[in-house]
Amino acid sequence: MVISLSSLKPAEMSSKRGGTSRVLVKLKKSVEEGKYYEAHQMYRTLYFRYMSQKKHAEAIELLYSGATLLLEHEQYGSGADLSILLAEVFQTSKAAVEDENIEKVAKLFQLIPQQIPERQTFLANSLRWAQQMKPPQTYISEIHRHVGIVLWKEKNFSGATHHLLRSNDGDSCGAMLVESHTQRGLASEVDLFVAQTVLQFLCFNNKSTASVTFYAYTANHPAIMSGPPFVLPLLNFLWLLLIAVDSGKLTVFTVLCEVYHPSLQRDPSYNVYLDKIGQVFFGVTPPPEPNGPPGMLGSLMRSFMGVEEESPEEPPPLTTEEVD
Amino acid sequence: PSLGAGWEAVVPPNWVPVMTQDIQRQRRQAPQGPFSDAYLQGLPPKRIKLEH
Numbered sequence: 001m002v003i004s005l006s007s008l009k010p011a012e013m014s015s016k017r018g019g020t021s022r023v024l025v026k027l028k029k030s031v032e033e034g035k036y037y038e039a040h041q042m043y044r045t046l047y048f049r050y051m052s053q054k055k056h057a058e059a060i061e062l063l064y065s066g067a068t069l070l071l072e073h074e075q076y077g078s079g080a081d082l083s084i085l086l087a088e089v090f091q092t093s094k095a096a097v098e099d100e101n102i103e104k105v106a107k108l109f110q111l112i113p114q115q116i117p118e119r120q121t122f123l124a125n126s127l128r129w130a131q132q133m134k135p136p137q138t139y140i141s142e143i144h145r146h147v148g149i150v151l152w153k154e155k156n157f158s159g160a161t162h163h164l165l166r167s168n169d170g171d172s173c174g175a176m177l178v179e180s181h182t183q184r185g186l187a188s189e190v191d192l193f194v195a196q197t198v199l200q201f202l203c204f205n206n207k208s209t210a211s212v213t214f215y216a217y218t219a220n221h222p223a224i225m226s227g228p229p230f231v232l233p234l235l236n237f238l239w240l241l242l243i244a245v246d247s248g249k250l251t252v253f254t255v256l257c258e259v260y261h262p263s264l265q266r267d268p269s270y271n272v273y274l275d276k277i278g279q280v281f282f283g284v285t286p287p288p289e290p291n292g293p294p295g296m297l298g299s300l301m302r303s304f305m306g307v308e309e310e311s312p313e314e315p316p317p318l319t320t321e322e323v324d
Numbered sequence: 325p326s327l328g329a330g331w332e333a334v335v336p337p338n339w340v341p342v343m344t345q346d347i348q349r350q351r352r353q354a355p356q357g358p359f360s361d362a363y364l365q366g367l368p369p370k371r372i373k374l375e376h
Binding site for chain 1: 331334335339342343346347349350351353356357359360361362363365366367
């Protein structure tokens with residue numbers, strides 16, 4: 001052991017920020033000399049000491065600094081370990097979900113490679129921390145926004161979609177979908193890519209982000225020349241649907257679905273989304289729950305709404321009774 | 325399903341030309357081919373694997 005607790009002078013262990021800084025400098029030097037194991041153990045020891053003294057701010061500073069350093073030195077296991085501890089301190093100390101702390105989460109999520117399983121544990125713990133805040137949805141959305149953008153930069157478009165769908169960042173979502181479609185999709189799917197996401201946003205009762213996503217996509221996609229109105233009928237359907245949800249007129253919604261039936265048939269899952277949208281925006285009464293196991297479409301919606309798979313990680317914006 | 329008569333009276337008047345043209349366009353629409361993997365990954369049943 002190059003450094004030990006006894007080698008630190010009392011002043012360095014003091015609660016003052018100056019003391020913490022000197023400890024951090026010593027630990028940083030240790031990491032830079034390649035003494036990763038010792039440094040990791042030391043971070044953990046100091047973390048337990050700070051927590052027993054209820055020095056939460058010092059613990060946060062220590063863990064964030066240590067996790068960043070170790071991850072930057074490609075020590076992913078120990079770096080992810082300290083990251084998870086950091087998310088736990090956020091929870092136990094009820095640290096305010098401020099921009100500064102959300103950015104810490106985003107930075108560490110970015111530094112942990114996607115193949116490290118602890119990345120998901122860290123994210124789940126961070127979302128649990130945001131869940132404790134009142135109101136939680138703002139903070140949860142913001143974490144999803146940051147994580148979605150990190151995954152977009154990694155070209156993990158499906159992961160990016162999953163998280164941006166739970167954010168309020170339609171501009172990023174629209175731009176990401178343009179890139180996803182032009183790099184990975186078929187030319188014939190130019191309208192389907194945005195339709196799928198806009199309908200999913202509407203199922204989450206997030207009309208404003210649905211709308212921003214739609215306009216960001218149609219305005220910036222190189223294959224969509226003009227509009228509205230558009231050359232592709234499905235894009236016109238989305239454009240008019242986004243107007244219709246404001247009026248809430250069921251007759252208009254019904255006519256739109258009938259007129260555009262041939263386009264909507266292209267992807268069978270759109271019927272499921274539109275049933276939900278009818279309930280959320282147009283006062284359609286959901287059909288009674290059939291006895292026995294739910295049908296394929298019901299389970300499709302359930303899995304989309306995240307009722308079964310992900311309840312600890314992400315309480316969905318729509319509650320269980322709305323889905324059932 | 326066949327489209328009911330009188331739908332034009334239900335929607336705002338300026339939608340009618342757009343929707344009339346789209347009815348024509350959809351008659352000529354080619355059947356939907358198989359989807360790309362990228363598109364299918366946005367469907368809910370595959371969502372559980374999204375992060376990997």
